[in-house]
Structure formats: C-alpha cells, structure tokens
Amino acid sequence: MAARRIVVTSGKGGVGKTTTTANLGAALAKRGHRVILVDADIGLRNLDLVLGLEKRIVFDLVEVAEGRCQLRQALIKDKRFESLSILPAAQTRDKDAITEAQFEAIVKEAAEIADFVFIDCPAGIEAGFRNAVAGAQEALVVTTPEVSAIRDADRVVGKLNDKKMPIRLIVNRLRPEMVRTGDMLSVEDVCEILSVELVGIVPDDEEVIDTTNRGTPIVLDETAKLRVIYDKIARRLEGDVVPFTNFDGGGFFGRLLGALKAG
Amino acid sequence: MIDWMKKLFGQTPSSSTAKERLRLVLMTDHLALAPEIIENMKRDLVDVISRYVEVDREKVEVNFEREDKALAMLANIPITAVNRQSPPEPPPERPADPPSAIVESTKDEVAAPASTHAGAPPRRKRRKKPAASKAAPAQ
Ligand SMILES: Nc1ncnc2c1ncn2[C@@H]1O[C@H](COP(=O)(O)OP(=O)(O)O)[C@@H](O)[C@H]1O
C-alpha cells in the first residue's frame, strides 16, 4: 500500500515545521514505519542539518526533478533507524526550479516505497507552498500560540480547505506557565480560533535546541522529556486515540509530576 | 513583580486581548478574501430595502469598520423615492430571529445606512471533525 503523503506547513517561518517534520518522522520510523522526509524548502535547506545528515548529501530534489539522478540515489538513509530517509532540497536553486507536477510525481514515487512521506514546506503561501502541497493528501499545520503565527496559520488553513485537504493542528512552543498567568493563548483558544482538529501540543523546551545542535532526533535521546510528546503525536497519526498531556498542573510539584508521567 | 502590578491595576491578561484581536482580524481577513460574500450581501440587502423605497443601486456602498469589540458593516444606500402606499407583506421565508441591526442616519441626503454588528467571524466552509476521529492507519 502506498504511503500517506503529509505536508507540514504553517505560513509563518520559524514556528517549527522542520523541527516537527524531523522529530515526528523519526518517531514514526522508530515505531517501525518506513518514512521518507522531503525537504521542500529549496534554497533554504535545513532538514538534513536538523537530523545530522548534512555530510552525506550527494543529489537533491531538483536533480531528481530534472532527471539527472534516480529518486533512490538522492535519498539519504538515516543509519540510526531501520527505515528513515530524507530527500534533501537543493541549496543553490530557487523555489521555481521545480514545477507542481514534478513535485507531485516525486512525492508519489516516494510513496511507493514508504508508509509515510512528510513534506517539510517552506514559509509563505507562494510557489514553494503550492509545490509542497501539490504532492500531499493531508496536512499538519504547525503554529505557535502567538497572534502573527495564528493569523498566518489561518490563511494556510483557508488555502488547504479550498483543496479539501484534511488538516490537523500542532501547537508548538507552548509555555504552560505563561498560559497559567494569562500571558499566552491556551491550546483551547488556538483551536477555537482556527477551528482545526488538534493532533499535538509541543512545549517550548531547550531540549529542541540541544538535540538540534547535535543533529540527534529527540526520540533517540533517552533522557529527553519531549521524546514522549513526539511519540504520542506519532501514535495519533497512526490512528490511536491518545489523551493529550495536561500541561496546566500548576507549580513546581505539578511540573515534576508531569515530567515523570510525561507525554 | 510586573505580574503582581498588572493584577493590582486590574489590567486584562494579554491572552484575552490577543484572542479578541485575532477574532476581529480574522473576520476582516475572511471578508477580504471572499469578495463574493460582500457582493451577495449587498445585492440581498438592496433587494430587501427596495421593497419599501426606491433605491439607486449604482450608488450603494458597503464598508466594514473595526470598532472596539466588533466589526461593523456600514451600508450607504441612497433612496431616490418613497412610496406613499403601505409597505408590501413581508416575504414568508423570513426565519424566526433576525440578527440585531442598528440603523443610523449619517448622510444629509435621504439614505438608510445600516450598521450590523456581527457576532461571530464569517466562517469558511470548514469541516469540524470530532476530536477523537480515527485516521486510517498506514499498512
Ligand atoms: N518546541 C520547541 N522548543 C524550543 N525551540 C523550538 C521548538 N520548536 C522549534 N524551536 C526552535 O525554533 C526555531 C525554528 O524552528 P524550525 O523548525 O526551523 O522552524 P520552521 O521550519 O518552521 O522555519 C529553531 O531554532 C528551533 O530549534
């Protein structure tokens, strides 16, 4: 059976698309799925770096599109997993170096040899976005609980709705203590404003920066609290009903308890 | 410290302000992105008003204005003649409770600007799936 093709998008840049794609892909691969991650951010390649695979790139997405190599030759296998590969973006080309039709064909070809294909979408709603969406059947919209990110996410949700694409939401960089004091929009607020089904809540955590520095997916870091978070999102994508972590258990002991129960 | 002072002075939490501002800006965005909504609304509005008075269709203007807590629709509908006969029967298809509309006069000429305070953002056709819906697992 061909893979599910899922675009990870947000409108606004820097909200966590690449982080989400890398860690969710790794979480699903660790759970035994064949996963291919496509970096659609042509000119601003990053997915390879976040996953620590930057030294192994030979070919890229645009070269596949131009027929200069086979898809299989361009895929970089992550040796830490049985079944995770990435297709890197071209770093020295423009977003219009590839057409929607070419993109769709590549993603569909990748889907033949995987269970999940994730497409890490560039910021914006122009050519790069249209390409990334062209190959997808479903979408994960990533936002932070901030006004500008939410407004941009709403714009993207509108575009995806026009394409009748199922959408699910990931609220990234949540700071529970700020929500508690009324200084940050809550996850409920964000979901209500965007009216999109929630699939994940990822707290703001230094672990992300630390693991990104090392090029290690969070699911491989045995000490990382966020490991459970991405694992839960992976299970929801598989179709399991997994209760959401309650981040508003107040105070230090609440947090400690939360960290122990984790997820 | 800042927290404490803000509470002392009864400042609204910034998250409530954010939510309110987003609600308004998204309504404005949705309207701007769907000009056909406005055109249809304009046409229907003029149709209703022309049942009672004669209206200069060419000069009808509809604008949206941000107010403190709501988005206001301001319609300027120039009236060219008033019928002295009693108004016609209201159309039967009218539903039970109409949205609240404040009618005010703003122009010197005989005009009937209507200001409607919209309560909820105009929603796009969005599917709201149940939170616990099951996605098809990949094989
Ligand atoms: N949950 C998180 N906690 C802390 N930092 C995060 C989190 N998610 C993302 N970041 C940081 O935010 C920055 C932007 O993330 P990235 O995934 O590159 O965004 P995008 O791909 O949407 O542009 C990166 O420096 C990343 O480490």
Ligand SMILES: [Mg+2]
């Ligand atoms: Mg990115």
